Amino acid sequence: MKLAKFTETQNQKFWNTYAKKLKENPRGAHSDRHIVDLEDNFIEFILKQKKPKTLLDIGCGNGSRTIRFAKYVKVETLGLDYSDIMIKHARKILKKQSKSIKRKVSFEVQDATILQKYDKFDIITSCRCFVNQTSAKKQIGLFKTIHSRLKNHGSLIIAEQSQEGLDNLNSIRKKFGLQKIRVPWHNLPIKELSVMPKINSMFKINKINRLGAFYFLSRVIHPAIVYPNEPNPSSIINDISEKAELLFQNEKDDVNCIEHYGSHLLIHFIKK
Numbered sequence: 001m002k003l004a005k006f007t008e009t010q011n012q013k014f015w016n017t018y019a020k021k022l023k024e025n026p027r028g029a030h031s032d033r034h035i036v037d038l039e040d041n042f043i044e045f046i047l048k049q050k051k052p053k054t055l056l057d058i059g060c061g062n063g064s065r066t067i068r069f070a071k072y073v074k075v076e077t078l079g080l081d082y083s084d085i086m087i088k089h090a091r092k093i094l095k096k097q098s099k100s101i102k103r104k105v106s107f108e109v110q111d112a113t114i115l116q117k118y119d120k121f122d123i124i125t126s127c128r129c130f131v132n133q134t135s136a137k138k139q140i141g142l143f144k145t146i147h148s149r150l151k152n153h154g155s156l157i158i159a160e161q162s163q164e165g166l167d168n169l170n171s172i173r174k175k176f177g178l179q180k181i182r183v184p185w186h187n188l189p190i191k192e193l194s195v196m197p198k199i200n201s202m203f204k205i206n207k208i209n210r211l212g213a214f215y216f217l218s219r220v221i222h223p224a225i226v227y228p229n230e231p232n233p234s235s236i237i238n239d240i241s242e243k244a245e246l247l248f249q250n251e252k253d254d255v256n257c258i259e260h261y262g263s264h265l266l267i268h269f270i271k272k
């Protein structure tokens with residue numbers, strides 16, 4: 001099958017088609033519910049501490065996660081996505097929420113790379129909006145745009161993918177006789193070695209988590225046990241992998257050995 005080319009137009013088309021089957025799925029756009037739970041845990045831990053007045057969620061998809069984040073936001077939560085079908089579902093989900101949530105949450109169809117018309121926010125979140133940008137240059141451009149829409153010392157929280165983390169994970173999979181995990185055509189994991197130096201002057205990293213324990217257990221040990229069968233993402237082994245990750249997630253700050261194999265990139269940045 002011929003793969004679509006990774007352009008903005010193809011990407012937007014992909015997410016509009018995806019939105020039709022995703023509908024009002026409470027987990028949002030990721031197929032592995034464990035990863036969504038772990039990302040939410042990381043983000044909500046920071047929101048509980050920060051108690052922001054305003055939050056912007058870029059690439060919000062069907063908005064189910066935006067609405068979960070809104071519980072910790074005092075005044076206004078805005079979700080933006082350039083897929084009009086995602087936003088249609090987000091508005092449907094919002095209609096079913098309590099009055100207090102409806103009062104403070106809204107959704108708009110908007111390209112997240114163009115944010116000049118909005119006021120500044122206390123917190124901006126991105127759950128895999130960066131990996132949907134078609135080049136490292138555009139990812140850096142998105143960091144700059146976000147920086148301009150954050151209040152002084154505001155927070156940017158990202159839940160994205162790291163190219164270096166994925167390379168490390170694939171190298172250890174090889175040692176277990178497992179094939180490389182391939183990146184879908186519509187994704188570009190962040191190349192930390194080239195992107196991070198370009199954003200150093202804008203943001204300092206407050207906390208970073210790669211979900212290493214989860215990836216090591218669910219993407220190396222689990223597939224190695226069931227080989228040559230495909231691992232089932234709903235297996236009890238992945239439930240246990242999630243629990244193992246949670247043991248570490250809110251405690252550790254140092255990069256430890258297992259953390260090295262996580263291809264995820266959860267970062268809490270503070271605007272400089």
Ligand SMILES: C[S@@+](CC[C@H](N)C(=O)[O-])C[C@H]1O[C@@H](n2cnc3c(N)ncnc32)[C@H](O)[C@@H]1O
Pocket residue numbers: 012015016027028029030058059060061062065080081082083086110111112113126127128129132133
């Ligand atoms: C992987 S999905 C994640 C959706 C949601 N954050 C979640 O976790 O369920 C990425 C979303 O980003 C949106 N997106 C990608 N690039 C965008 C852009 N430049 N502006 C607005 N939305 C964008 C896509 O339409 C898609 O809904």
